[in-house]
Amino acid sequence: MWIDSHCHLDSFADISAVLQQASVQGVRCFLSIAVGIENFQSVLPLSLKFPQVCATAGVHPCYIKKHQLAGLKEWLTECAQNPKVVGLGETGLDLGPSSPDLGEQINFFQVHVDVAVMTGLPLIVHIRDAWEPFLKIARGWKGKGPKGVLHCFTGSLDVAQEMIDLGWKVSFSGIVTFKKTEALQQVVQALPLGSFVVETDAPWLAPVPFRGKENCPAYLLYTAQKISELKEVSQDVLAKSTTQAFFDLFPKTKPYFDEFCISQ
Numbered sequence: 639m640w641i642d643s644h645c646h647l648d649s650f651a652d653i654s655a656v657l658q659q660a661s662v663q664g665v666r667c668f669l670s671i672a673v674g675i676e677n678f679q680s681v682l683p684l685s686l687k688f689p690q691v692c693a694t695a696g697v698h699p700c701y702i703k704k705h706q707l708a709g710l711k712e713w714l715t716e717c718a719q720n721p722k723v724v725g726l727g728e729t730g731l732d733l734g735p736s737s738p739d740l741g742e743q744i745n746f747f748q749v750h751v752d753v754a755v756m757t758g759l760p761l762i763v764h765i766r767d768a769w770e771p772f773l774k775i776a777r778g779w780k781g782k783g784p785k786g787v788l789h790c791f792t793g794s795l796d797v798a799q800e801m802i803d804l805g806w807k808v809s810f811s812g813i814v815t816f817k818k819t820e821a822l823q824q825v826v827q828a829l830p831l832g833s834f835v836v837e838t839d840a841p842w843l844a845p846v847p848f849r850g851k852e853n854c855p856a857y858l859l860y861t862a863q864k865i866s867e868l869k870e871v872s873q874d875v876l877a878k879s880t881t882q883a884f885f886d887l888f889p890k891t892k893p894y895f896d897e898f899c900i901s902q
């Protein structure tokens with residue numbers, strides 16, 4: 639049984655079909671990630687309709703311009719009370735060419751951090767070309783910070799290790815199947831089972847052999863196949879370790895996802 643720890647299910651027209659197609663491949667549970675307040679209104683109903691789907695609430699760093707800082711803390715705190723909202727994000731820092739001002743991004747990120755600490759919910763963190771400012775913030779927590787997952791991880795082994803030591807997980811996506819990602823593949827090889835989860839980030843980032851096409855949760859298997867080769871473990875062992883790592887970080891999902899875990 640696999641859990642897709644990060645997908646955007648609201649992007650799909652026929653969600654029942656997407657879930658069914660994934661289930662046939664053993665991908666049975668899904669964390670559907672919100673990227674903004676309006677988007678959350680599409681994500682939450684899916685988690686209420688499908689028991690195998692849980693939701694997150696947050697404002698993606700690339701969408702902060704459409705949002706206001708005022709009221710964000712209250713909104714996140716209220717969302718966190720919902721039994722099917724199991725994490726906060728995606729939030730983070732993104733230094734892409736057309737990304738918003740870093741200072742503004744940090745302000746939004748900090749609100750997510752504060753609510754995560756207050757509610758005990760984990761963060762879903764997106765970092766693009768911004769490891770330095772992110773680590774500067776994380777090092778300031780001194781053991782009193784939130785827990786979370788570094789999604790679509792593409793950083794160094796040192797960064798992964800430092801965050802894992804703080805109780806965080808990293809999440810590997812279809813990027814590990816791409817050519818010229820030897821450095822990332824070495825990170826996969828070096829990290830112990832239990833320290834990472836897997837994700838598709840569907841509809842984005844389809845793994846080889848579908849690179850460039852629309853991704854879907856069923857394709858998690860291609861990423862899993864690559865990781866099991868890199869780690870020289872069976873898919874079964876990898877599935878169990880990533881599922882356990884997911885439950886360690888997202889205990890709120892357990893009452894919903896447990897029934898899908900019984901049959902492998």
Ligand SMILES: [Zn+2]
Pocket residue numbers: 728764789790
């Ligand atoms: Zn992301």
Ligand SMILES: [Zn+2]
Pocket residue numbers: 644646671728839
């Ligand atoms: Zn995402």
